[in-house]
Amino acid sequence: MKERTVVLRPQTMVHRRNLLKLGAAGMLVPPAVHTTTASAVGPVAANDQVQVGVIGLGSRGYNLIDSFLSKDNAIITAVCDVDHLHYRDRDWGKGLAYGLNPAAEKIAASQGNQGGLLKTSDFRRLCGSENVDAVVVATPDHWHALCTLEAIGNGKDVYCEKPVTHTFTEGQRVYRAVKDAKTVFQTGSQQRSDEKFRRAVELVLNGHLGQIQSVEVGLPPGYDSPQGDPEPAKPPVFLDYDFWCGPAPFLPYMRARHHRWWRGHRAYGGGVLMDWIGHHNDIAHWALGVDRGGPNKVEAVDWTFPETPIYNTPHHYEIRSEYDDGSVISISTRNRAGVTFKGERGNVFVNRGKLETSDESWKSRSFLPGLKRVKESNDHVKDFLDCVKSRKECIAPAEVAHRSITPGHLGYVSWQLKRPLLWDAVNERVKDDIEADELLKLNPYRVPWS
Secondary structure, eight states: OOOOOOOOOOOOOTTSOOOOOOHHHHOOOOOSOOOOOOOOOOSOOOTTSEEEEEEOOSHHHHHHHHHHHTOTTEEEEEEEOSBSOEETTSOTTSSOEESHHHHHHHHHHHHOSSSOOEEESOHHHHHTOTTOSEEEEOSOGGGHHHHHHHHHHTTOEEEEOSSSOSSHHHHHHHHHHHHHHTOOEEESOGGGGOHHHHHHHHHHHTTTTOSEEEEEEEOOOOOOSOSSOOSOOOOOTTBOHHHHHTTSOOOOOOGGGSTTTGGGSTTTOOHHHHHHHHHHHHHHHHHHTOTTSOOSEEEEEEEEOOSSTTOOSOSEEEEEEEOTTSOEEEEETTSOSEEEEEESSOEEEEETTEEEESSGGGGSTTOOOOSOOOOOOSOHHHHHHHHHHHOOOOSSOHHHHHHHHHHHHHHHHHHHHTSOEEEETTTTEETTOHHHHHHHTOOOOOTTOO
């Protein structure tokens, strides 16, 4: 296919806001331009459809593609990945194919050739396309912030997977950019769009459990051994591995810490801890009414790590967070998977597909929890698309997502320094501990990214 230059221009669609000038928010130093193939982009979609670009075309990206394809008010107009073709098990010819080329074929088979589809391996070209209104970020964690900020800088709305960012400082930058630009932002913490989780939250908020004595957040254990081939190898021919590493350290390529298993190393993710904390601790914060605040003290205890040097994220762990009202949240692999609220007058347990209450009547749809209600959404992607049109806040905003995972960031610092941390949630700083605060806010990027 003939190469062509994709010109980055502001949007001209009348139903969208003007391009927002957020040079400080983007903060990108462009590396060398990567060769990219783009199909010719046709007419702009009809104004009643949100034009969506998807960055990151692995299994989670595919799930989101399916969700957006199922919506009448959305059309996918662009896709981006630095891997053109990969398989779930890397056994060529077997299993489900992911990557740039299979994703484009999948979308074309569903949508047909509705105005063409931009294919690129450079996220900046997708974010700059005038035929993209909203950007979906389904990359590994270490790319979340740069893709999001580039999208915001180009006036796009954003749906970003959790954890919202890889580092604490990135999280601050993202939620402040969202606020400044009035961007519609949805975090992929889809449990907020589940009726059972909302019921649990409203039961706690309305005082049915009485004073909350403890909250147990149960997360899965991390990797304890190599999950794929642990031998360093030459990257596959379809993969631009240098660009995949991007701002993260350039570690030797190996299957055991690439697709599916990259989060086991802190270069690219925060382990299973940071993968799941944005789900269950988010629900705990929501129910306690502190999802725009945070704890006053955090301590990491009883962490164990895998013996293999391939991964450096914890296998078993606990983080204890204390809050101003006396509540304590235990985030641990040793807790029952899900969220357990224990109060002086009753208990509630919630997980995907399961809600248990000490009073059976609380689960009935005819039971009204009280005056304190949370936003109702039963479809996370639909909520995002509706908010793109209405310009209202989504059910999982950027700041809320950042603060839900902050105890995880603090937990890593606490474990490294072997001491509890006093946290000022209002000013987002570690109190009386300069070393810990600096370590928390460390944000090293590989040149030329910044």
